[in-house]
Amino acid sequence: MRIILLFFLLSYNFLEAQNIEIQLKNLETKLENLRLQQKEVLLAIEDLKMQKVMADLQPMLPTLGVGEELVSHSLMALVYAEDYEQARWVGHIITPDVVNGVVGRTNDFRPDPKIKTGSAVEQDYFIKTLQPDSAYVYDGFGYDRGHLAPSADFRWSEKALSESYYYSNMSPQLAEFNRGIWADLESLLRAYLFRNSTTQLFVFTGPVLKPGLPTIPRAKNKVAIPEQYWKIALDFKNRKAIAFLVPQNTKGYPLTSFATSIDEIEKITGIDFFTGLENTLEETLEKQIDKSTFLTTIASGDVEPLSAVTLPPAHFNSVQARLYMGRNEEIKVCGKVVGARASRKGNILLNLDQQYPNELFTIFINKEQLVNFSYDPLSNWKDKYIVVRGKVNNLGNVPVIYVEKENQLSEFREK
Template sequence: MLKFSYHLFFPLILLINTSVFTQTSEEKINNLTEEINQLDQQKEQLYQKLETYKLTKLREDLYKYGLPKANDNEEIIHHAAMSLVYSEPHEQAKWVAHIILPDIINGKTGRTNDFREDSLVKTGSATEIDYFLKTKKEDGNYEYDGFGYDRGHLAPSADFRWSKKALSESYFYSNMSPQLAEFNREKWGELEDILRGYIYNNPTTQLYVVTGPLLNDTLPKIERSVNKVSIPAYYYKVVMDLTNQKAIGFIMPNQKINYPLNNYAVSIDEVETATGIDFFYQVEDEQENALESQKNITDWLPEKQKNDVQPLYQPDLPKGVYNTIQAKRLMGSNRKVTIAGTVVSSKETRNGHLFLNLDINYPNHIFTIAIWKQNILNFSYNPHDMLLHQTIYVTGKIADFDGIPTMILDNEKAIEIQAKEKYKLVIGDED
């Protein structure tokens, strides 16, 4: 009779058991990678659900406070993160309302450029062929024949970079209006950037924004457009911060703008007068009246721009005196001219040279006075202390310093300090 030897078979049993549970390094990597992929999928699903909840909350807030009052014959079209009233005679929105959320701070969704017709506009919205023609060439590339205007967003796509759905919907043609490139890509874009910057500086609030063109029956059309899209002469934007009880409006001409934004800051009341639209009518009356009368742009500017002032209105100046906007075209003329402006900042370099900026602070400065160290002794006063915040006339030749009109002064005789005056501002004057 054979006897079973436990000691003989134990190593073999142990070997079999450990081989079952032992994994190679490659198998461990593959298994862990699979777990991570599953977690990523779950995370993406949670982010999508979170985005849905945020869009729902946004619409609740927008419908509660952010929509203008529609006329009886107007239909409000609602999308995921913006609402609008479409003007069929002009083939663009009369207004578009949206909210800028603090989520833009960490938003990473980029431009989609998926311009398309808005199917919710029952009469049909504008389309691609209202702005340009596209012809496919033999090599497969496209040749574009533009009609001279950007497809300007009313509610900017960058305001929705936290949501793929909302950002994509901002490319509906119902959210487009024909804007000159030098307007859309410059001053209009600067205004949009400032509002997003406001959120960066105030991350616990959200901005209610309504944007649109000033529409009337006399506007010209894009003649080559199929639907004859109107070309607005002016655009408006109204903004409200309920958390901090601030509001402001802007009316800006559809053209190249040389003046700073504070030239175009108005109260919401003034925009309502210009448009006939009752904007934030759902806000309690007393609060609405207080908000819609405000127009203090310094509340909205980055800290470094808060001391900027508007250049003096050229027609108000004496003959032969130019404002700081005009200085650039006189740069390098090698003749003495007189420039008028307000000294908003000064800087003394480590070498002792003094630079005074008129109207607009560095780094956006548009005209500078330079006084070299050896010439400061020719002044009977300290130029920084005496001239800061003063409106002055300064006479001399204008040199080109890295593209900035700069006047180099030897003594105080070139400077005439002006009495404080209130200068007129006319919206749209860009001579």
């Protein structure tokens, strides 16, 4: 009897375990189906969002020139300049979705299938050769494949981000430009959305294309190498606008030096932007150079370096000072003291035009030399334009003049 009872209990437990396992599998299957349904819904939401973005972008697109054809992708539109093998302009919108976007770089560079004449290709930027050990050897032509519409602006959509790697959205850029000031500009505009998360930013970007530009000699399609790039941004909701015209060789000048108006970009490129706006509003926005809104460093007190052409003979601005580092030559450097601080050791540091940690030029007064001053340099020179005389040294890759006497410093007065 006990054996029969034990057998019954074992059988019951076995059947119960099987039943629980079946229930678990059923629930796991149900959960997987829900995940698939969620993914389908999220993709549908993303698709509708992209349709809305492109609907918002459409009336803001530039007027098409003779023979030009509009090419539209999921989140960007462009006009391709076949003679130069790159886009004349690319337009897109940075939306608040970028704040929470998590899609990473895809690096799936490829020709744009929508360019009827054929876009640039990989062989326009480098050649890769497969070795016997199945590894590739890359032979670059000296230029980055620089995004016009940056991939990170689309990091809320895997599809749109991938499309940003079409060669129609690439232009040959020097590495120091593409990974330096150009990347800074792209980040600056995304940061605007972090500070203004209820609006969206209309962005148009392009190279300055003109006859006679050099080409990449070894490129398959002889891609032109622009000397300058432009980018314009418009916050239509808040009526804020700015543009930038940046040369590949910035000569060390900060991004603030290249801010301009949409009007100026139109004059240089011949492109007519925002024709869908009411005329008076268009004229008002296209004249704006709203640095304080878009450039947080300007808002916090930084200024542009003085124009080199307006300085007296033998006087240099804070950017030009870098050219004299280590040359053991005494010069005069001019700029505004936007940062004045004492170190923990008691030394005085005055930063011209840009504040720490982005300083362009520093005046350093050792605490032992303060006895040579009849005034307090911190309070006396803060927020004033100044001339400093001395030899330019290198302090952590920042040009610096070490000041020992107060007659090395004087107030700058424009002639």
